[in-house]
Amino acid sequence: MEMTVNARDEERHGSLGLGLSLSLSIATAAPVEPPPPAAAQRAITIAPISSHPAAPVPPHPQWWNGGAGLFFSPASGMDRSLERKHHQKQQHEAAFHSHEMPFLRGIDVNRAPAGGESRTRGSCSEDEEPAASSPNSTLSSLSGKRPAATRSGDLEGSDHTPRAGGGGSDDEDSGAGGGSRKKLRLSKDQAVVLEESFKEHNTLNPKQKAALAKQLNLKPRQVEVWFQNRRARTKLKQTEVDCEFLKRCCDTLTEENRRLQREVAELRALKLVAPHQYARMPPPTTLTMCPSCERLATADDAARRPAPTGPWGPVPVRPVFVDGPARRS
DNA sequence: AACACATATCGCGTTACTTCA
DNA sequence: CATGAAGTAACGCGATATGTG
Numbered sequence: 001m002e003m004t005v006n007a008r009d010e011e012r013h014g015s016l017g018l019g020l021s022l023s024l025s026i027a028t029a030a031p032v033e034p035p036p037p038a039a040a041q042r043a044i045t046i047a048p049i050s051s052h053p054a055a056p057v058p059p060h061p062q063w064w065n066g067g068a069g070l071f072f073s074p075a076s077g078m079d080r081s082l083e084r085k086h087h088q089k090q091q092h093e094a095a096f097h098s099h100e101m102p103f104l105r106g107i108d109v110n111r112a113p114a115g116g117e118s119r120t121r122g123s124c125s126e127d128e129e130p131a132a133s134s135p136n137s138t139l140s141s142l143s144g145k146r147p148a149a150t151r152s153g154d155l156e157g158s159d160h161t162p163r164a165g166g167g168g169s170d171d172e173d174s175g176a177g178g179g180s181r182k183k184l185r186l187s188k189d190q191a192v193v194l195e196e197s198f199k200e201h202n203t204l205n206p207k208q209k210a211a212l213a214k215q216l217n218l219k220p221r222q223v224e225v226w227f228q229n230r231r232a233r234t235k236l237k238q239t240e241v242d243c244e245f246l247k248r249c250c251d252t253l254t255e256e257n258r259r260l261q262r263e264v265a266e267l268r269a270l271k272l273v274a275p276h277q278y279a280r281m282p283p284p285t286t287l288t289m290c291p292s293c294e295r296l297a298t299a300d301d302a303a304r305r306p307a308p309t310g311p312w313g314p315v316p317v318r319p320v321f322v323d324g325p326a327r328r329s
Numbered sequence: 330a331a332c333a334c335a336t337a338t339c340g341c342g343t344t345a346c347t348t349c350a
Numbered sequence: 351c352a353t354g355a356a357g358t359a360a361c362g363c364g365a366t367a368t369g370t371g
Contacts, residue, residue: 184359185347203339225360228339233358235340336369344361350354 186226190216194223198230237321245319 186194197204197212204212204227206220213220270277 186359206337222359224338226358228341229358229360231339232341332371334370337367339364339366341363341365342361343363344359346357346359348355348357350356 186218190218194226194230198227202231202234203227234321241319241321 193212193216197208201208204223209220209223209227212218213223216223
């Protein structure tokens with residue numbers, strides 16, 4: 001899906017959160033490419049953002065609905081740097097005040113950590129905590145299928161995947177071209193704790209990261225990676241939801257366009273057949289723009305439609321992806 | 330103050346591995 | 351059992367922010 005490219009642009013420019021540009025001409029409503037079938041198959045919980053204010057919504061990219069137009073305020077107008085600062089400050093404060101994460105209590109899924117790690121990107125103090133094994137995790141294949149990536153630090157060479165032949169101290173063997181990307185499967189308990197943490201805040205400050213890693217007997221880097229992937233998943237799901245939503249918007253506008261075209265044709269015909277009558281008629285259809293929702297509407301619409309949420313009818317509500325861990329049925 | 334550099338973190342795209350139908 | 355698809359941990363890279371000399 002090309003949306004990822006747009007999503008990156010969107011992020012870089014920090015303007016439109018949709019990562020999709022819906023260019024709709026009234027005359028020619030551009031068809032929106034349907035999402036891949038996989039997107040439709042996945043179970044996606046859609047919660048209207050306006051009707052469920054208490055529902056979990058993506059933390060800082062805040063959407064608000066402006067009718068047919070979707071608006072995006074990146075963290076209440078903050079740019080990315082400010083947003084990050086703000087977020088970090090928020091989290092530091094949270095860490096200070098709560099001092100511990102309630103969901104971390106009673107989690108002892110792994111055994112005691114053993115050994116350290118080396119990192120390419122410098123040594124973060126909390127990252128230098130002892131690494132841990134994950135006995136509850138499913139161990140990946142122990143035979144390397146390809147040379148380890150060039151990133152010598154991180155999880156490569158870590159000891160969280162014990163070797164078949166015992167040992168399992170430092171897996172430097174992975175670095176010298178013969179290693180593999182050792183992928184552990186997080187245990188259910190670990191995943192649950194991470195999910196709980198993610199629900200509270202989708203980014204972690206170093207303290208939280210370290211605490212979480214310690215509690216789960218994971219490396220801080222693993223926690224970091226998990227959160228990064230989790231954010232990516234959330235964004236992907238939201239993009240899929242957005243795609244569906246925009247498709248529906250497109251369909252609606254296309255139908256509206258057809259209706260207006262028909263109306264124009266009828267009026268033209270009427271003008272040809274009975275010009276006198278036509279002259280006495282009030283202006284047939286006035287295309288106006290709703291000031292609040294920026295929706296094109298006709299005078300007929302205004303008279304005809306009830307206005308529960310907007311001057312000219314219900315305002316389309318952008319669905320927000322409310323997610324849990326993705327699980328296959 | 331301006332600059333260079335190191336470090337940390339992020340998003341994104343990708344890869345490789347695991348799990349399951 | 352083999353296989354393909356889906357899920358996901360981990361990686362590489364570039365961008366950005368921050369701290370330090």
